[in-house]
Amino acid sequence: MSRLLIVESPGKIKKLRSILGSGWQVRASVGHIRQLANTGTGNLGFEAKNGQITCSYEPRDDRAKKTIADLKTAAKQADEIFIASDPDREGEVIGWHIAQVLGIKKPKRVVYQEITERAVQQAIAHPKSLDMDLVEAGRCRDCLDKLVGYRGSPLIWRLNNGAKSVGRVQSATLHLICQREREIQVFVPQDYWSVFVEYSEGFKAFYHGSMTGNEPDETTIEDAGSEAKTEESTRVTSQAAADALVEIAQAHPHHILSIEGKITPKKPPAPFTTSALQQAAGSRLKFSPEQTMQVAQKLYETGLITYMRTDSVILSPDYCAAAKKWLEQNDADNVPKKVAKQKGGKQTQEGHEAIRPTDIFKPSAELKQFLPEEQFKLYVLIWTRALASQCKPAQIRKTIVISQSGEVQWKAKGNLVEFKGYSKYWKDIKADTELPTLQPQQSLTLAQADSQQKQTQPPARYSEPKLVQLMEKKGIGRPSTYAPTIKTIKARGYVDLIKGKLQPTQIGMEVDQFMGGALPELLEAEFTAQMESSLDAIAQGNQEWQNYLIDWNRSYFAPALAKALKELPEPTGNYGGKVLQKSRTKCPGCSHPMSKVPSKKVKKKYFLKCENGCTADNGRGLVMFWSDRDKNWQVPQAKSDQPTPPAELTDYPCPACQQKMEIYSYHKDGQTKQMLRCSDPKARSDKKHKNAVYFQSKGRWWSPKYGELE
Incomplete structure (x- = not known):
């Protein structure tokens, strides 16, 4: 009996x-094999009639065509077919497409969270049917994204700046980055002073306020920066006020006013979700979200970790038992009486697990021998985080000391880790100040009193991990879309990654500003998050996808698009009535993006033209053509004023007709070159002579068809 298992x-x-x-064939679909066709109204690939949506699908590319043909051949040879696409919503849609192209009416759906013998054999022994609620949510997402992209993108082409596309998740994400950039641009720094005292007893305290309530020029300036802040005093807004506080500190004796100390437990972190993994790998390993997912995919495929696209913090009972056993054998003091309960997101998919190692006992020294460095580093990160989640809380002794001089109070803080607990594996508690043993009302000896001038800092640009965190918090996209979305806005030239921070380009800022006037709702995180919630409702079987899509287009998108088109100025620069798309290549004359002019006469199907009136050396409009040889855009070279020398007859026979060949001189790329061709002009025009030429190369004659001429 022959069985076929189809994976992604x-x-x-x-x-x-x-x-x-x-007895088993295992074949791969290589991800998606079909997409909405570029047919029908607006090339959307779907039509809505009488409250029903009809979709037309086509292979994604030539590779997908071949994959479909190979799968059909394999399916004919199999007695039983199982579909094991990835265990998420996207995987369910891929599974549906596979079943459709193979004509399987009741496909056997296999779902496993890890590629281990136990998990795979158990999944095959208990196949399911496709979850049509997940399929419909995926199909609705595809239609929504194409509708927004195909109908919305032509709006930004009017900018004539090379902008290519808008997107449902893409535009909202770009808006977060541009919004932060505008906050930075309008930020006005303010001076302030941090006032402190140092005691001979061995600690430092910062100005904390006055007992009279008449604090000199204190401020509640909010530092918009999102980065970690160093300890400092209550802020003082003038040098004079800071000097006055220093004088008070120097003029009055100091003593302990109060000591507050308590031991606080710190709960272990949850095991990794997709978002948390991308954030941790970004901050600790300097991986981009895309790189993190690529490396995690390799670990999953080799059976070392569970599926890496998840929003769940749940761990299987088997893993929890294995983790407890590992701790009992290696770190018995860290076994909790009760494991900390972790909270997942509202829309966590049932049946999913957090990202964890499949075998906690697999020796790391063994893995280090055969895993590439980046895979090993990410595996260790996943291993330690999953184990840490099963440990005892850390115990931290927090101490606050308030001292006094005159009517002024000073504050010192200290944190000591009394018991490491989970932080023995997941190090997220920063080393802090250890305060000496002190007593209430104890006199203190002032060693120094001083102030430091500082400035408030603008909000920091987002790193890729921070942006992922923000996208998750605001509900923009889902685990599988974070990395592709960031990759897209970088590829479109809307943002650049500069020193680890995402900075919008001029094009990106222009696109965001334009969209804010044309379709502002698509930029609002709340609006995009609501759409994601509707897709979740469809996935849970609580909403009908066709009604939702039709209603969303009719009640919002179509009217908003019509309004935008009506209010926008007429486009400038067109070709045959069409708005010309801008290239990222800039004109050598004016440095503005050049327009793409369609042409069937050139291999690339378009050439570039400057629409700002720049001219070439020949006095005509400046144009550029693609050079396959040099792999860049080039301005055509003006023809030489020197006459082409007459052809020189040789004794070499033409390989096609045996007549004598001639040396023909011609100009290319600003150089004079030579070739051998048949001397009979009439003969040269027939098919036999198509490749009957020799080019001069390193002092010899050479032909692509006939080789070197003897």
Whole structure:
């Protein structure tokens, strides 16, 4: 009996074959095999009639066509077919497409969270049917995204700045970055002073206020910066006020006013979700979200970790038992009486697990031998985080000391880790000040009193991990979309990654500003998050997807689009009535983006033209053509004023007709070059002579068809 298992990634095939053994074929769809066709009204690939949506699908590309043909051949040879696309909403849609192209009416859906023998064999022994609620949510997402992209993108082409597209998640994410940039641009720094005292007893305290309530020029300036702040005093707004406080500190004796100390437990962190993994790998390993997911995919495919696209913090009972056993054997003091309960998001998918190692006992020294460095580093990160979640809380002794001189109070803080607990594995508690042993009303000896002038800082630009965190917090996108969205806005030229921070380009700022006037709702995080919630409702079977899509277009998108088109100025620069799309290549004359002019006469199907009146050396409009040889855009070289020398007859026979060949001189790329061709002009025009030429190369004659001429 022949069985066929269809997965998404080719990287899983080797591992799965070793698990399944003989009698099984394992084939990969290589992700999505179909997409909405570029047909119908507006090339959307779907039509809405009488409250029903009809979708037309086509292979994604030539590779997908071949994959479909190969899957059909394999399916004909199989007695039983199982579909094991990834265990998420996107995987469910891919599974549906596979079933559709293979004509499987009741596909056997196999779902496993890890590629281990136990998990895979158990999943195959208990196949399910496709979850049509998840499929419909995925199909609705595809239609929504294409509707927004295909109908919204032509609006920004009017900018003539090279902007290419807008998107449902893409535009809202770009808006977060541009919004932060505008906050930075309008930020006005303010001077302030941090006042402090140092005691001979061995600690430092900062100005905390006055007992009279008449604090000299104190401020409640809010530092908009999001980065970690160093300890400092209650802020003082003038040098004079700071000097007055220093004088008070120097003129009056100091003593302890109060000591407050308590031990506070710090709960272990939850195991990794997709978002948390991308954030941690970004901050600790300097991986981009895209790189993190690529490396995690490799670890999943080799059976080392569970599925890496998840919003769940749940761990399987088997793993929890294994983690407890590991701790009992290696760190018995860290075994909790009760494991800390972790809270997941509102829309966490049931049946999913957090990201964890599949075998906690697998020796790291063994893994380090065969895993690439980046895979090993990410695996260790996942291993330590998952184990830490099963440990005891850390115990932190927090101490606050208030001292007094005259009517002025000074504050010192200290944190000591009394018991490391989970932080033995997941180090997230920063080393802090250890305060000496002090007693209430104890006199103190002043060693120094001083102030430091500072400035408030603008809000920091987002790093990629911070942006992922913000997207998750605001409900923009879902775990599978964070990395692709950030990759898209970088590829579009809307943002640049500069010194680890995302900074919008001029094009990105222009697109965001334009969209704010044309379709402002699409930039609002709340609006995008509500759309995601509606898609979640469809996935849970609480909303019908066709009604939602039709109603969303009719009640919001179509009217908003019509209003935007009506209010926007007429586009400038067109070709045959069409708005010309801008290229990222800038005109060598004026440095403005050049327009793409469609042309069937050139291999690239378009050439570039400057629409700002720049001219070439020949006095005509400046244009550029693509050079396959040099892999860049070039201005055509003006023809030489020197006459082309007459052809020189040789004794070499033409390989096509045996007549004598001639040396023909011609100009290319500003240089004079030579070639051998048949001397008979009439003969040169027939098909036999198409490749009957020799080019001069390193002092010899050479032909692509006939080789070197003897």
